Amino acid sequence: MKVELFHYDISNEADLLQPVDFHRRSRLMQVDRVFKAEITGIIPLTAMEKLFQVRILDAAERERFTFRPGQFVMVEVPGYGEIPISISSSPSSRGYMELCIRRAGLVTGVLHKAQRGARIGIRGPFGTHFPMEQMSGHNILLIAGGLGLAPLRTPIFHIAENRPDYKDVHILYGAREPGQLLFGYQYEQWRRIDGVNLQVIVEQPDASWTGEVGVITRLLEKIAVSPEETYAIVCGPPVMFKFVCSHLSGLGLPMQRMFVSLERRMHCGMGKCCRCHVGSTYTCLNGPVFDYWTVMNLKEAI
């Protein structure tokens, strides 16, 4: 004798039949379904970094794909793997993004060999963002070290496109050597934006370097910061943002008005794989953008 018990076909769930949209974080969807995207252009930046211009192929998916400054995507090269990369372009374009990628491992190595026209998979956007609305009406400090300029480009584009919403803007950027400076071709463009002050510093100058020399906090000492009307976004290696944030803290800037972006290993982007877990917090869900007070309270964050 046999018995027939209820079985379940998840593919028939109404939610699962809806188009994938990673903004619907609590709804059932095909979480591993990628948006097929094309590399439309590759801009070489330094010996180690390239800027990939990526466009989602499907028009309807392109229309749904929006992101906010500070968010990241999972970039998949089928057969090779998947990596988290922060978006580095203007948040006002739909379905198009620029990704600044350093050659560091298997997937990034393959991407660096890729040609224009190659098709990759994109999932996302994921994570928290810089609170640009909350920052409006204030002075903005954008401070980056090394590769940290990549995620900072998004708020720079946002500010440039919404210039009246913000007061004085300082962009401070530091790298170890002049050869490691990213997006050198854009500094002039950013400097010409009304009320934007951009300064660059390197630790180890070469013979041709005529600019500032030293660590990034040297640039901070040169500008006047009014703590009661300033927000700061700091991106870079942990040791760098630790120094910068303590310096700003010393000037009286509240820790909840400084934002940093953490980097961790990630295998899902959705709070499941645990690889980016810090203390009790998922970097992919509760971050990557945290205010400095939260970071100070996370075990093993820095």
Place this chain on the structure above:
Amino acid sequence: MLFRTLTKQAFGSLVDLLLNSYEVIAPKRIGANVQGKPIHQYLPVETAEEVDLGYETTDYSAKTYFLPFRENLSTYTFKDDDWTQEIRYRKVLRVLLGLHACDINGLLKLDKVLARDLFPSPYYIARRKNTFIVGIDHDPCEGAFCHALGADTVTHGFDLFLTDLGDRYFVAIHSDRGYTLLGKVATKEVNDQDTHDYLMERKRIAHQFQTHLDLQNLENVLDITFDSPVWEKWGRKCLSCGSCAMVCPTCYCYGVSEQFSMDFKTARKIKQLYSCTLVDFAQVAGGHNFRPTPEKRLKYRYYHQHHGFIESYDEPKCVGCNRCGRVCLAGITPTEVIRELQMEERR
């Protein structure tokens, strides 16, 4: 919830019915350890004789039927310069017979992370909803501290739950399909005698626990003792093998990798269960490791179990089954670690 009683004979025909209809996973004796104690695992069974419901525990938890050690997330097929992605979810029903309360409580915790939180996982939900679970009460296992975590009893997360009353089973019915199945065999309404016998049996089991562990305020203790030398001591023992996470009924972390087929025509995206005690768990591109020492990784595991999970879900992740303590090659047991953190030896 509805309750019924079921004679042992009727239960026998119920098992036969399930074996005839579906794939059945049940505790099966697979050998004995050096002391002659039987070893059981949850494995597919074909006949009722293979099922041993009197088992103490299994080395592996039943999570492997919901979170397989390896799972195919998607398949890519390449053609010319393009590719297509295919994703499949489980839709065949399977029966898990004879699960203990700790394993069902473990599934309830996994449900919170994988089925109800942000980005619910369709892979997990498809497996969870297509598993018919029959639980059973049992005498405490050696070294287990499930009662300290309230995981020795269970109120939902199963289809049927049995308590052995000698000549009959007291059955809790928690699903429509559980009710449907019971309709195929002879059952009786619960009378006063049945309720009395059930409560006495539960009381008898509750009094059998030998391991007593003080988990009072452990969440805060872990925060306060973050730099405690206790971690150095246990960290030095830890071999970073990851066995604890493999056998844990609630550890869900994983790694994703991709593989081409031999002819390069297809590729698979594969999810593989991982462990936070493995050396490269938190290593990022460029080589920096956020938890480079066994001490840091072991501490993180306890911190997640008894602090981080509480912050997220108001309950510890641990169910107290002590499988990690039993499997550990270095002899690290949660009871000893927690007692030392609570500084009991200095009292």
